[in-house]
Amino acid sequence: MKLHNTRDGKILAMCDASALNRVLKEGEVIIDTKTYADFYKGRLMNVESLDSVAISDINSANIVGEESINAAIERYIIGKNNVKKVRGVPYAHAYRIPSR
Numbered sequence: 001m002k003l004h005n006t007r008d009g010k011i012l013a014m015c016d017a018s019a020l021n022r023v024l025k026e027g028e029v030i031i032d033t034k035t036y037a038d039f040y041k042g043r044l045m046n047v048e049s050l051d052s053v054a055i056s057d058i059n060s061a062n063i064v065g066e067e068s069i070n071a072a073i074e075r076y077i078i079g080k081n082n083v084k085k086v087r088g089v090p091y092a093h094a095y096r097i098p099s100r
Helices: 047-052 066-074
Strands: 002-006 009-015 023-026 029-032 058-064 084-086 089-095
Touching (some): 009 066, 029 084, 066 089
Antiparallel strands (some): 023 029
């Protein structure tokens, strides 16, 4: 897991260790955790550690892998119906659009 601080808020990047350093292609969908490994690599955590992250501070999330997806669903970061798969590996992207 890695949190990226941007001027527009925090980006949560989560990837199962087993899905890291892979390029998954299916049709036009490409999930590249090899080229963008630095985006995902942060602290190696168990799923309970995600409880320490302030969900309300996250403006977007990129999540790859079964364990990471399940943890994000359990903590209401993403909805179950927003999960897609590429080569059998689940992934999801979530965005919060702040009201102005």
